[in-house]
Amino acid sequence: MSxxxxxxxxxxxxxxxxxxxxxxxxxxxxxxxxxxVVVVSAxxxxxxxxxxxxxxxxxxPAPREMDMLLTAGERISMALVAMAIRSLGHDARSFTGSQxxxxxxxxxxxxxxxxxxxxxxxxxxxxxAIAIVAGFQGxxxxxxxxxxxxRGGSDTxxxxxxxxxxxxxxEIFTDVDGIFTADPRSVPLAHKIDRIxxxxxxxxxxxxxxxxxxxxxxxxxxxxxxIHVRSSFNHNEGTIVYNPKEGVEVEEPIITGVATDLSQAxxxxxxxxxxxxxxxxxxxxxxNAGINIDMIVQNVSANESGTTDISFxxxxxxxxxxxxxxxxxxxxxxxxxxxxxxxxxxxxxVGAGMKTNSGVSAQLFTALFEAxxxxxxISTSEIRISxxxxxxTINTAVLAVHTAFGLDxxxxxxxxxxTGR
Amino acid sequence: MSxxxxxxxxxxxxxxxxxxxxxxxxxxxxxxxxxxVVVVSAxxxxxxxxxxxxxxxxxxPAPREMDMLLTAGERISMALVAMAIRSLGHDARSFTGSQxxxxxxxxxxxxxxxxxxxxxxxxxxxxxAIAIVAGFQGxxxxxxxxxxxxRGGSDTxxxxxxxxxxxxxxEIFTDVDGIFTADPRSVPLAHKIDRIxxxxxxxxxxxxxxxxxxxxxxxxxxxxxxIHVRSSFNHNEGTIVYNPKEGVEVEEPIITGVATDLSQAxxxxxxxxxxxxxxxxxxxxxxNAGINIDMIVQNVSANESGTTDISFxxxxxxxxxxxxxxxxxxxxxxxxxxxxxxxxxxxxxVGAGMKTNSGVSAQLFTALFEAxxxxxxISTSEIRISxxxxxxTINTAVLAVHTAFGLDxxxxxxxxxxTGR
Numbered sequence: 004m005s006x007x008x009x010x011x012x013x014x015x016x017x018x019x020x021x022x023x024x025x026x027x028x029x030x031x032x033x034x035x036x037x038x039x040v041v042v043v044s045a046x047x048x049x050x051x052x053x054x055x056x057x058x059x060x061x062x063x064p065a066p067r068e069m070d071m072l073l074t075a076g077e078r079i080s081m082a083l084v085a086m087a088i089r090s091l092g093h094d095a096r097s098f099t100g101s102q103x104x105x106x107x108x109x110x111x112x113x114x115x116x117x118x119x120x121x122x123x124x125x126x127x128x129x130x131x132a133i134a135i136v137a138g139f140q141g142x143x144x145x146x147x148x149x150x151x152x153x154r155g156g157s158d159t160x161x162x163x164x165x166x167x168x169x170x171x172x173x174e175i176f177t178d179v180d181g182i183f184t185a186d187p188r189s190v191p192l193a194h195k196i197d198r199i200x201x202x203x204x205x206x207x208x209x210x211x212x213x214x215x216x217x218x219x220x221x222x223x224x225x226x227x228x229x230i231h232v233r234s235s236f237n238h239n240e241g242t243i244v245y246n247p248k249e250g251v252e253v254e255e256p257i258i259t260g261v262a263t264d265l266s267q268a269x270x271x272x273x274x275x276x277x278x279x280x281x282x283x284x285x286x287x288x289x290x291n292a293g294i295n296i297d298m299i300v301q302n303v304s305a306n307e308s309g310t311t312d313i314s315f316x317x318x319x320x321x322x323x324x325x326x327x328x329x330x331x332x333x334x335x336x337x338x339x340x341x342x343x344x345x346x347x348x349x350x351x352x353v354g355a356g357m358k359t360n361s362g363v364s365a366q367l368f369t370a371l372f373e374a375x376x377x378x379x380x381i382s383t384s385e386i387r388i389s390x391x392x393x394x395x396t397i398n399t400a401v402l403a404v405h406t407a408f409g410l411d412x413x414x415x416x417x418x419x420x421x422t423g424r
Numbered sequence: 425m426s427x428x429x430x431x432x433x434x435x436x437x438x439x440x441x442x443x444x445x446x447x448x449x450x451x452x453x454x455x456x457x458x459x460x461v462v463v464v465s466a467x468x469x470x471x472x473x474x475x476x477x478x479x480x481x482x483x484x485p486a487p488r489e490m491d492m493l494l495t496a497g498e499r500i501s502m503a504l505v506a507m508a509i510r511s512l513g514h515d516a517r518s519f520t521g522s523q524x525x526x527x528x529x530x531x532x533x534x535x536x537x538x539x540x541x542x543x544x545x546x547x548x549x550x551x552x553a554i555a556i557v558a559g560f561q562g563x564x565x566x567x568x569x570x571x572x573x574x575r576g577g578s579d580t581x582x583x584x585x586x587x588x589x590x591x592x593x594x595e596i597f598t599d600v601d602g603i604f605t606a607d608p609r610s611v612p613l614a615h616k617i618d619r620i621x622x623x624x625x626x627x628x629x630x631x632x633x634x635x636x637x638x639x640x641x642x643x644x645x646x647x648x649x650x651i652h653v654r655s656s657f658n659h660n661e662g663t664i665v666y667n668p669k670e671g672v673e674v675e676e677p678i679i680t681g682v683a684t685d686l687s688q689a690x691x692x693x694x695x696x697x698x699x700x701x702x703x704x705x706x707x708x709x710x711x712n713a714g715i716n717i718d719m720i721v722q723n724v725s726a727n728e729s730g731t732t733d734i735s736f737x738x739x740x741x742x743x744x745x746x747x748x749x750x751x752x753x754x755x756x757x758x759x760x761x762x763x764x765x766x767x768x769x770x771x772x773x774v775g776a777g778m779k780t781n782s783g784v785s786a787q788l789f790t791a792l793f794e795a796x797x798x799x800x801x802i803s804t805s806e807i808r809i810s811x812x813x814x815x816x817t818i819n820t821a822v823l824a825v826h827t828a829f830g831l832d833x834x835x836x837x838x839x840x841x842x843t844g845r
Contacts, residue, residue, distance in 0.1 A: 018480075019477060019480030019481050022481055023481060053500065056440060056500070056504060057503075057504065057507060059439075059440030060440050060443055060444060060504050060507050060508045060511070061507050061508060061510070061511035062511075063511060064507045064511075065506065065507055065510045065516075067517070068503045068504075068506045068507045068510070068516075068517075068518055069503070069507070071499060071502070071503035071506070071518050071520075072499070072500060072503035072504065072507075074499070075496040075497075075499040075500045075503075076496075078492060078493070078495070078496040078499065079474065079477070079493060079496045081492070082478075082489045082490070082492035082493035082496075083477060083478065083481050083489075083493065085486065085489045085492070086478060086481050086482050086485045086486055086489045086490070086493075087481045087482060089482070089486045089489070090481070090482035090483075090484060090485075095486075095489075096488070096489075097489055097492050099492075102568060123568065147523065147544065
């Protein structure tokens with residue numbers, strides 16, 4: 004007998020009909036002889052509706068109360084899923100984040116899980132019941148207050164529960180068939196990846212792949228949880244995100260997938276005095292404004308005037324704040340001007356096999372050159388190479404790279420309606 | 425400094441605008457130098473919408489899950505009220521039934537409060553905050569499960585909190601100005617009652633007056649809580665429901681108010697053998713079916729055939745079940761037939777002064793006789809006389825009785841729009 008954690012997102016429980024369908028699927032898993040713990044998100048648009056209500060009441064909702072408000076969403080969906088399962092003749096009990104022992108720090112709206120004590124979930128399982136747990140929510144033990152985990156919270160709840168319960172697998176149900184070698188909407192010949200390491204998945208997620216949230220993958224890697232990303236619309240095997248055992252040699256593909264990201268912008272600080280410590284000053288200014296930057300390029304040599312240019316990328320949503328912070332320190336740092344460019348695209352190739360295979364960057368740059376794509380910035384990690392190009396060339400680039408690394412499938416991927424998350 | 429518990433129902437928090445209005449009212453009370461604890465119901469139609477969802481999912485929702493589902497309603501309204509208060513510059517914290525220490529038995533959907541341990545509410549007050557508590561909900565300490573209190577639950581929550589906190593008064597805000605001597609929609613000259621004992625209020629509520637729920641009044645009487653029923657649309661004094669001190673003589677009005685009830689039906693069991701124990705058999709059958717009956721009349725003497733008729737009243741909603749139960753025991757009890765009549769109306773006059781004043785029934789019967797109303801059944805308590813008449817004569821009856829007991833006001837009562845609860 005296996006213990007399986009299944010997570011269903013908001014679109015899977017959007018209405019009564021979907022909830023009944025999800026319940027039937029859960030019961031199937033139970034009838035196959037497994038213990039089942041289910042994590043659910045709020046129904047479809049519930050969270051947006053609650054946010055809208057809060058905004059009508061006040062422009063600055065108190066974070067503690069916002070969490071109290073939003074956690075009503077999963078309470079509704081989990082109770083309905085439990086009812087639907089019970090009406091199919093199986094025992095089911097719903098648990099709030101607090102009842103399920105999801106203990107977090109006190110940061111409302113973006114709390115981090117500090118411990119999971121799922122005693123009541125275990126009791127339910129040992130009595131033969133299916134446990135339905137509210138995703139996205141937890142509680143702070145010191146204050147007794149309800150918290151929410153922020154973006155991707157339900158995926159994180161599911162993985163954290165799987166870790167605490169020592170589950171055999173954490174199944175994340177979604178509206179696509181799994182993780183693809185590239186986004187099938189841009190690359191029709193992309194194919195589903197059968198198995199991917201959590202390390203690779205992390206790089207893909209961090210660089211634009213949208214199916215799994217980074218936090219959940221990080222948690223899975225840290226706690227050795229195996230994730231199975233699969234479709235709620237069929238019974239096909241999806242993608243297994245696994246943690247390779249230390250010392251066990253496996254043949255890993257050089258390139259597992261290609262991710263693209265159009266949400267970044269580039270800031271270039273022009274005419275920075277070419278003296279030691281200036282780069283540090285700039286990035287201290289940016290860090291003090293609470294902004295995360297991604298790639299950095301400094302021109303190798305100073306020009307005649309004894310100045311240099313420093314470029315970096317950051318999320319477009321943080322562009323305005325970064326520009327304001329730089330302007331405020333303009334005199335102190337002593338640069339000439341700042342340029343902002345949000346027409347960039349980032350392409351990343353990811354593969355654990357890169358560690359032991361050289362020549363991947365050469366192959367990447369050649370493919371891009373042959374496709375007529377100009378590279379503006381480059382960054383690498385042990386298992387990833389990223390390049391920045393013009394945004395309007397990113398589709399040509401990803402198609403060329405996908406082909407060059409031999410990732411093209413024989414047949415076109417089927418993209419489900421509603422694959423927009 | 426006083427401690428005031430204020431309860432706002434669903435229509436008072438139906439949308440963002442109403443919630444802001446309620447928040448302003450709460451802040452006024454706080455600024456007047458009081459400690460304030462607020463109990464809220466779910467917004468307007470939320471509960472009905474959640475019930476509808478449950479019905480779409482299954483015809484037989486599990487009671488535990490139904491409570492989990494429905495309690496999302498107050499969670500939403502209380503968080504929004506707390507946000508609205510905070511945006512007015514006052515500290516406010518919302519608490520679920522469980523956080524507020526509303527401990528109940530385990531009867532889902534109709535749980536009874538067994539203890540109230542409002543430690544967190546007290547802490548909030550001592551730190552200068554306004555505490556917002558979810559009405560209608562509690563939790564069972566043995567199972568750790570969430571429960572709901574059933575009909576009138578939020579009024580009961582408010583009174584129970586007022587008792588546990590030893591509050592000076594429990595203000596129940598509603599859409600009418602208070603308790604009236606009769607329903608102003610039927611009796612235009614009805615006037616607001618300034619003060620009424622909880623005992624009288626209990627009789628009025630039990631006999632058709634709809635502003636306060638019986639359970640809340642019972643709780644207030646048992647725990648010595650003073651209730652102030654008042655309008656959320658104006659600042660007028662409403663009706664004080666008080667508990668007279670033992671041994672303190674006060675002059676009490678002979679008749680405080682008149683209530684009518686059109687929700688009852690009459691069942692007559694015809695041809696019951698006139699032998700001892702037959703009435704007991706009939707009412708055992710009814711009780712075993714879980715049906716509450718109200719008034720009973722047995723014909724004083726048997727007719728020539730040695731049989732008699734027994735009539736009783738019960739809620740129309742339980743009529744079908746009662747008839748089925750009687751039919752099933754027809755042979756055992758040995759009656760001839762059963763008649764069902766849902767065209768009856770009940771009129772009750774209530775007044776604590778009845779205890780020490782005779783002649784009230786004579787005055788009542790005279791008034792009804794002069795108005796041409798036929799009386800079918802009569803029942804009395806220490807402070808109430810009820811009569812059953814034809815439903816279509818009840819309006820004539822209540823007008824006549826209201827005048828006969830000198831309750832008519834000089835001016836017509838103003839009935840607010842939306843006085844339909």
